[in-house]
Amino acid sequence: MLFDKKKIIIAFSISLLFLISELSFSQNWNLQYSGTTKKLYSISAADYYSWICGDSGTVLRTSNNGVIWINLTGNGIPVNLKLIHIFSHKYMNSPSFNERRLAYVTGSDNSGSYIYMTSNFGINWNLVHTLTGTGAKFDAIWFKDTLNGIAIGEPIGGRWQIWRTTNKGVNWDSAGLFLNGVNYTGFANNLQGKQTSYRDSTLYFGATYNGTESMVFRSTNFGKNWNIIIPGINHPMTGFSYVNTGTPRLFIGGNKYFSISSNGGTNWITSDSNSFASTMVCSVSDGYSSPSFLMKTDSLGWQTVFTSWTYSYYYAIASGLRGINYINGYNWVVFLVGDSGKVYQRGILYPLVKKEENSIPENYSLSQNYPNPFNPSTIIRFQIKESGFITLKVFDILGKEIATLVSEKLQPGFYEVPFSITQFSNNHLPSGVYFYKLSAGDYSETKKMMLIK
Known part of the structure; x- marks a missing residue:
């Protein structure tokens, strides 16, 4: 969700x-x-x-x-x-x-x-x-x-x-x-x-x-x-x-x-x-x-x-x-x-794109979003090495979950998914620091991003 x-x-x-x-x-x-x-x-x-x-x-x-x-x-x-x-x-x-x-x-x-x-x-x-x-x-x-x-x-x-x-x-x-x-x-x-x-x-x-x-x-x-x-x-x-x-x-x-x-x-x-x-x-x-x-x-x-x-x-x-x-x-x-x-x-969940690559990742990794800072949208890329249930969520600075970008079973590969403030009514997402977290089994990684209007 x-x-x-x-x-x-x-x-x-x-x-x-x-x-x-x-x-x-x-x-x-x-x-x-x-x-x-x-x-x-x-x-x-x-x-x-x-x-x-x-x-x-x-x-x-x-x-x-x-x-x-x-x-x-x-x-x-x-x-x-x-x-x-x-x-x-x-x-x-x-x-x-x-x-x-x-x-x-x-x-x-x-x-x-x-x-x-x-x-x-x-x-x-x-x-x-x-x-x-x-x-x-x-x-x-x-x-x-x-x-x-x-x-x-x-x-x-x-x-x-x-x-x-x-x-x-x-x-x-x-x-x-x-x-x-x-x-x-x-x-x-x-x-x-x-x-x-x-x-x-x-x-x-x-x-x-x-x-x-x-x-x-x-x-x-x-x-x-x-x-x-x-x-x-x-x-x-x-x-x-x-x-x-x-x-x-x-x-x-x-x-x-x-x-x-x-x-x-x-x-x-x-x-x-x-x-x-x-x-x-x-x-x-x-x-x-x-x-x-x-x-x-x-x-x-x-x-x-x-x-x-x-x-x-x-x-x-x-x-x-x-x-x-x-x-x-x-x-x-x-x-x-x-x-x-x-x-x-x-x-519908965000449009998740699997990038075509000739290799399978050797590890899990969450990349820094680009652009960062961003307004109104940014792209988040990540890679997974094993098939499994994956979540990618966005939180505000107080730790409140505000969006789920991915919540499904994925195959090994390289992925990217967009995040945009236009999904919020009247773009009501304030400027500031936000965090996004990738979770896959025992693995998790969190990174910081900045919204500047």
Whole structure:
């Protein structure tokens, strides 16, 4: 566990009890109490503040990592709308933690598609844009900062609906934003930008051409111009994600397949399997050099795929899942949402990387973290000579455990693992001296590191 568990028992009037760890980073899925039975389509996870949207104008918000979900339905959004995508600013993208009060949601009915925004944590929602016409439907929204945002909608009259705002979503304009959409279809949450770089103008979105071929569009100027990437995959796309840890990595999923490109779309590795669901949702964490990829299949579980890769890719699986997202873009906590108001939460240990070496260590060793001092993140390396259960923990100057970086059985080898203050709510980890301790059987070693903000 990354933190000591603090069990909180929440009793509801319907006598339904859920035991949820407030800061639990377990390796199991926790089914959280959402307070609704509506279908949930999208989640935007950001720090401990996260948002969910779904059928019948449903909007949920949590400020404590999902321990309690607050139902904000009916606060200005018509209850006849199907809300398919919600966006909120992740902390790393926002100049101020107060931008948590902002959120944006897209919804549709038989008359058109709409964008609503809130500037007060969902207490009130205002209609800021309406799209009409046959097939009008916004698929996704993205903001590169608190002022500049973009929305992608299904093609109308052979033209993708691309709208931008420069004033926090108050006004939207599509002038000069033409992109051919003849014979293309999109899907919910098909648009993504770079989560770890404030004001980055690179965008990708996924689509299907002629009902059978997966395509990816790329823009480097926030939607003004687009290039097309042709993966050569003859399957309709239903899931898309993008991560940039130096080189853009693209992830797409669809009808019992998924594909990954590690070089921005030039080359693709594709896996077809009947074990994968016909409808995929996928997400990628933006964590250091070891991103994680998740998507859904047919029964709840947690599996590793592409084990020959240096990086860790997973698929999260449960029937009726429709949305997935990470807190902070890193893979410490992940949420899944789906049918009947289901919300799953899972904590994941830090992305442990085993370094490829030609030799086996002759002894145990814990290296000095680098960089040191650090802010906001650092890398800790260690080596183990025998197979066994290993723990690597971080303590404050008073000896209180604040994080567990490793807690599992490992094979002999050389390893590295990151530690970052971004996992703590609002980066609330003070400057000062911290200690990290490696334990393996009778062996243990402790070193000191310094955080300077």
